[in-house]
Amino acid sequence: MEERPRNLRTMIPEAKDSCELMIDLAYASVYFNDPQMADEVGELEGRLNDLIHDMRTVCVLAARSPRDADAMASVLQVVSAIERMGNAAVDISRIVTHRVGIPRELVADLSRAEEVSHRVPLREGSHFAHRVLSDFELPVAVGMRVVAIHRERDWITDVGGDEVLLPRDVLFLHGSPAGIPRLRQLAGAPSWEPPELEEAPTTTDLDRAIDVLVEMKNLSTTCVGLAWSALVLRDLGLAAEVSHLEDRLDEMKERLETWVLRSAAGAADPSPLRGLLHLSQAAEDLGDAAQQMVWLIEKQEEVHPVLSLALGDADEVLVRLPVGDGSRVEHRSLAQLHLDIDPGFHVLAIRRGGRYVYRPGGAEVLRAGDELIASGPGEGERTLAELCGWVLVDDDETGEDRLVPVGRSER
Numbered sequence: 164m165e166e167r168p169r170n171l172r173t174m175i176p177e178a179k180d181s182c183e184l185m186i187d188l189a190y191a192s193v194y195f196n197d198p199q200m201a202d203e204v205g206e207l208e209g210r211l212n213d214l215i216h217d218m219r220t221v222c223v224l225a226a227r228s229p230r231d232a233d234a235m236a237s238v239l240q241v242v243s244a245i246e247r248m249g250n251a252a253v254d255i256s257r258i259v260t261h262r263v264g265i266p267r268e269l270v271a272d273l274s275r276a277e278e279v280s281h282r283v284p285l286r287e288g289s290h291f292a293h294r295v296l297s298d299f300e301l302p303v304a305v306g307m308r309v310v311a312i313h314r315e316r317d318w319i320t321d322v323g324g325d326e327v328l329l330p331r332d333v334l335f336l337h338g339s340p341a342g343i344p345r346l347r348q349l350a351g352a353p354s355w356e357p358p359e360l361e362e363a364p365t366t367t368d369l370d371r372a373i374d375v376l377v378e379m380k381n382l383s384t385t386c387v388g389l390a391w392s393a394l395v396l397r398d399l400g401l402a403a404e405v406s407h408l409e410d411r412l413d414e415m416k417e418r419l420e421t422w423v424l425r426s427a428a429g430a431a432d433p434s435p436l437r438g439l440l441h442l443s444q445a446a447e448d449l450g451d452a453a454q455q456m457v458w459l460i461e462k463q464e465e466v467h468p469v470l471s472l473a474l475g476d477a478d479e480v481l482v483r484l485p486v487g488d489g490s491r492v493e494h495r496s497l498a499q500l501h502l503d504i505d506p507g508f509h510v511l512a513i514r515r516g517g518r519y520v521y522r523p524g525g526a527e528v529l530r531a532g533d534e535l536i537a538s539g540p541g542e543g544e545r546t547l548a549e550l551c552g553w554v555l556v557d558d559d560e561t562g563e564d565r566l567v568p569v570g571r572s573e574r
Contacts, residue, residue, distance in 0.1 A: 179245060204253060265435055266439070282334070296324050382411060383447070389404055395474050
C-alpha cells in the first residue's frame, strides 16, 4: 500500500477516470462482442478496488475530530458511488465474458446512441502512424477520445498524450458519432457504415424494449455527468434533475422488463434477451450511483473542498458558461455549432430562466443569458469560452479563472 498514491487529490480523479474508462470499454466490448476487451474491464476493476481501499484508509486517518469526520463522510459517499459505477461496468462486460448474449437489433441501435464506441485500425502511411497522440487533440478535432489501444497481443488502457501510434494498432474510441468519418480518414481506414437491420413492418415488443434500453444508456450516462457537475458546482437544480432522471430510469426498466418477458413467449431461443435485462440493470445502477452523489447537495451536507479540487484534475473538465450577448453561439442551434466535435464538449444541460433543459437536442437554439453545463477536454475549455463570448483570465488573488467579455481582456 505504501507504494500507491496517498493523496486524495490525486486518487479521486484517477478513480473517476478509471470507472468512466471501465464503462466505455464495457459498452464497447458488448458492441464489438470482444471478450479480450471485456477481460480488460476486469483487470481495471482490480486497480480501481485498490484505489478505493486506499482512499477509504486516507479518509479514516484524516478524521481527527467530529468536524473532520463529517467532512470526510462526503468523500466516502463519492468513493462509494465510484465503486458502484465500476461494479456496473463489470456487470456489462459479463454479458460478453459469460456469453449471455444480446439481440443483433441492439447492436444496430447502439450505433445511433448520443455517444458511441468505435474501433479503427491504423495503416502504414496514415496521418497517425509513428506520431504521438497529443499531436492530434482528438477530443477537440473529432469529438472522440482514445480509451484503449490494442497492440499485437497487448492492451494499453492508460493512454497518455505521449503514446506513439504505430501501424497495425487498433484504437478504441468513445464520443460523438459525427467524428467517425474524419477519424477514419486520419487513420487511413476505409469508410465505415454502421450496422443496419431491415425495418420490420410492425413494431414489436422487442423493438420497444431495445429502443428503451438505448434511451436508458443515454439517460444513465447523462445522469452521471450531471451528478459530477452538481457536485463541483454545488448546484441544487442539477441535483434535482439527477433525481428526476433516476426516477425515469426506474420506470423505464419496469416497462422494459414487461416487453422482454412478452418477447420471450414468442421467441424460438429467448436466451439472448437476458442481455437486455443485464444492461437495463446496469443502467439503473449507474443512475443510483449518480443519485448517491447528489444526495450530498440535496441535503445541503458539508462537501469537502478536496472533491472540487480533485474533480478539476480529471481527464474531462466540467464547466458552466453563460452565453454572451453577440457571441458566436447566440441564435445558433447545437446541431449547427457541432460543439461535440470542436472543441469536443458535450452539453449536458442548459439553464434558462431558472430552469434546466437537460440532454438538449440538436435543434436547441442558444440565447443570450443561457448557461451551458458541459463536459469535455481541458484543452478545449478556452475555445468554448471564446465561442460563448468570454476570455478566461487567471485571477492572481484566487488562483482561479474568471470570465472577461471578449474584447475587454486587454483593458
